[in-house]
Amino acid sequence: MKNAAAVSYIRQLCCLGLGGQIIMPELLRALHAFIPSASNMFHWADANYQMSNTYCENSALYSLYPQYLKEFYNSKEVHIYKVGFSEAMRIGHGWGNSERLGPDFLSGELFNELFRPNDIRCGIEATIWENGRGLGSIVLNRGPGEKPFSDVDEMRLRSLIPYIAHGLRGTRDLRGEMAPSGESGTLIVDSQDKIVQFCPEGKRLLLLAMHFGRIARDAPSLDSPALKRLSANLRGILRGRLQPVPMLRQQHALGEFVFRAYPLGSDAQPNGSIAVVIERHEPLPLKLMRNMSTLPLTARQREVCLLLSYGYSHSMIAQRMHISKHTVTDYVRKIYDKLDVNGHEQLMKKLVAITIH
Structure with missing residues (x-):
């Protein structure tokens, strides 16, 4: 997608009126065509300028938030970024480009304890600002060996602020038709209903289904009551009992998550391992927008x-x-x-x- 087409698509996406949470996965995905990056993320601010929620393309980053919130949030990060998250939401601008933070950024605790182990070398940030207050912060990251972000990259990101702010304010009713987003993953559950194996996408979707909507102040758990219900239903059916179909739907601001359970192995033993497939569904207009591009x-x-x-x-x-x-x-x-x-x-x-x- 060329730059002009990419920015046009982003503007249209932000004008669907669906709201910031439901469009965020697609918005961050679309940004790669406008400003190349390794992974993108967004942090929401509440009415008190506090970080209230986050969406990360790289699911490994979710595990960093307990340490970040405890040790750096609105405290040590002020010395590194020259401004904390809440202050950025009050004044309308954050740290901008990590290349301007100087050598202290690369030698500091935040970079070496959180960013470096997760292959983040540099980033740019834009505070999404409307009517005198910050709505959130969007961050684009690049890894080791990748070209640092330029002033032009930062200017391009900032040019989207009014559109992203408009997109965050959307309130369209989401009870309409949902369509598969193309995102799916698998988990393997043992005879004790414990997750013993998962693909990266399966773990990411489970975390989003269970934990999206609140910032993680503790390490996110993969222990899910939904998986236990699925497992019980499938094992009951395999024992010849009348049980509900081993399929669950869970809907929140990121869309609808569909869980389906299947016996693992050709003999389909009731006490055997189970494969759980997770799919994310999104409002039909989002899928149509992406496909029409x-x-x-x-x-x-x-x-x-x-x-x-x-x-x-x-x-x-x-x-x-x-x-x-x-x-x-x-x-x-x-x-x-x-x-x-x-x-x-x-x-x-x-x-x-x-x-x-």
């Missing part, structure tokens, strides 16, 4: 597709976009021609079915 559609055509997915009629789309109904019909006809589909149902199926790697 790969198609030869103009910005206006993408907007028409999105409104069609909401169930808008041609007349309603015309009113929403301040154009004539005839123009909407022309847009729809050209969309059908470009994507080689014959109607609304085929269009929606095609837009949802695209897989992006």
Whole structure:
């Protein structure tokens, strides 16, 4: 995705009205095409300027927060960053670019105890500011051997602040249709219902499903009542009992997490190990936005597709976009021609079915 297309996509994403938590995974993913980085993260601020929640692309970083909050948050970090998180939320700017922090940053405890072991060499930060207060802080990281962030990178990130602030304020009702985000992972549970093995994505999704919505002041636990219920249901079925289907849905601000349990091994023993597959589902508009970014559609055509997915009629789309109904019909006809589909149902199926790697 070229820079112009990347920033256009980010702006559109922030204008969906869905709210900051539900768009954050996609927003951080999209930023890689605009400003290359190894991993991105976002920290939310509450009404008292305190850090209230976080989302990290690199799930290993979640385990650092208990130490960070205990030893550095609004204390030692002031000497390193020249400003603490809460003060940055009050005044509207944080530490900016780690390259300007000088040698004390690389020789300090924060870098050597938390960042270096997790392959973070440098970063840039922007405080998301609106109506005289900070809403949160977005951070982009690069690893050892990667080019440090430039002033241009920092300027690009700061140019997005008004759009990200707008995106954080969205309040659209999320009870509509959900679609698989493409994120899935697997855990292996033993006969005692303890997790004995997991892929990185499985661990990440379990942590997000269980712990998102609060900042971790203690080491996040993988002990999940949901997994125990799944295990009990599946083992009961394998013993011939009437039990609920071993599938659970858990929904919160990051979307819907779907857990499914299956016996591991061809003999399907009730006391055997179990594989638990976790998928994250997201609001359909997010999936459509991401998929449409790969198609030869103009910005206006993408907007028409999105409104069609909401169930808008041609007349309603015309009113929403301040154009004539005839123009909407022309847009729809050209969309059908470009994507080689014959109607609304085929269009929606095609837009949802695209897989992006």
